Amino acid sequence: xxxxxxxxxxxxxxxxxxxxxxxxxxxxxxxxxxxxxxxxxxxxxxxxxxxxxxxxxxxxxxxxxxxxxxxxxxxxxxxxxxxxxxxxxxxxxxxxxxxxxxxxxxxxxxxxxxxxxxxxxxxxxxxxxxxxxxxxxxxxxxxxxxxxxxxxxxxxxxxxxxxxxxxxxxxxxxxxxxxxxxxxxxxxxxxxxxxxxxxxxxxxxxxxxxxxxxxxxxx
Numbered sequence: 001x002x003x004x005x006x007x008x009x010x011x012x013x014x015x016x017x018x019x020x021x022x023x024x025x026x027x028x029x030x031x032x033x034x035x036x037x038x039x040x041x042x043x044x045x046x047x048x049x050x051x052x053x054x055x056x057x058x059x060x061x062x063x064x065x066x067x068x069x070x071x072x073x074x075x076x077x078x079x080x081x082x083x084x085x086x087x088x089x090x091x092x093x094x095x096x097x098x099x100x101x102x103x104x105x106x107x108x109x110x111x112x113x114x115x116x117x118x119x120x121x122x123x124x125x126x127x128x129x130x131x132x133x134x135x136x137x138x139x140x141x142x143x144x145x146x147x148x149x150x151x152x153x154x155x156x157x158x159x160x161x162x163x164x165x166x167x168x169x170x171x172x173x174x175x176x177x178x179x180x181x182x183x184x185x186x187x188x189x190x191x192x193x194x195x196x197x198x199x200x201x202x203x204x205x206x207x208x209x210x211x212x213x214x215x216x217x218x219x
Contacts, residue, residue: 002110017055019045021069024062032118033063053183055066060134065117067137070112071144078106078148085155095156096200099180102152103199104186113184116141134176149173153210160214168210176206 001217023045027119029035038059042049086094106113119138129218153176154162183198 016047016051019079020047020052020055020062021066024066025070025111025115026068029064029114029118033059049177051064056177061130064133064137065133066115067141070115071137071141074105074109074112075144075148077109081105082152091157091159091210092203094158095153095207095210096203098152098156099176099203099206100196102180103183103195107187107195108189110184113181114188117181117185146177147172149176153206155206157210157214164214172206172209175209176202181203 020041024036027041027044038049038052041052045051052059052062056065063107073187078101081104086097089097092164118137120132120142148171150173153172154165156164157168160168179202183195183202186198187193187195
């Protein structure tokens with residue numbers, strides 16, 4: 001009889017890695033990368049510093065893992081929230097459906113975008129050995145986020161035909177992301193502000209611009 005394999009150690013290792021990622025995501029989103037110390041991370045997670053080095057090799061490696069983990073989690077939640085988009089209604093109504101659900105996902109999981117924006121606007125990891133890897137992840141997240149926004153806009157304007165819908169999306173995806181980032185920052189500065197209202201205003205702006213482009217796509 002073959003000896004039974006004991007996976008307890010593997011399960012414990014995976015659990016400790018997930019715990020470190022969750023605590024690090026929260027602390028870095030609240031305080032930034034530089035202000036998050038390994039001692040603090042150890043105290044908050046209840047795990048020794050050696051566990052961090054075992055799983056991530058360094059603080060910079062941990063940051064890379066936090067960003068990657070956050071990106072995959074965010075895009076999974078987005079896919080779930082937008083699994084059944086409406087096929088009826090105007091372009092504005094369909095776009096509003098998409099943007100409201102995007103806002104809801106970020107309200108439920110704000111740490112990822114908060115940390116992402118901190119890193120985009122702050123060069124605090126420039127001296128880290130893993131800076132190139134962090135930059136690569138940030139670039140990929142921005143690229144994937146723009147592709148997702150492009151899809152939302154193109155699908156919303158599908159009634160105009162695929163070529164026109166794609167032309168609208170290609171013109172407005174970056175603008176829509178900038179508007180969403182601004183709405184998120186405004187909500188972070190003043191949580192009493194309504195994210196849903198901000199998404200409705202962004203919908204109005206993107207829909208109006210999209211209808212103008214759709215009326216004369218070649219210009």
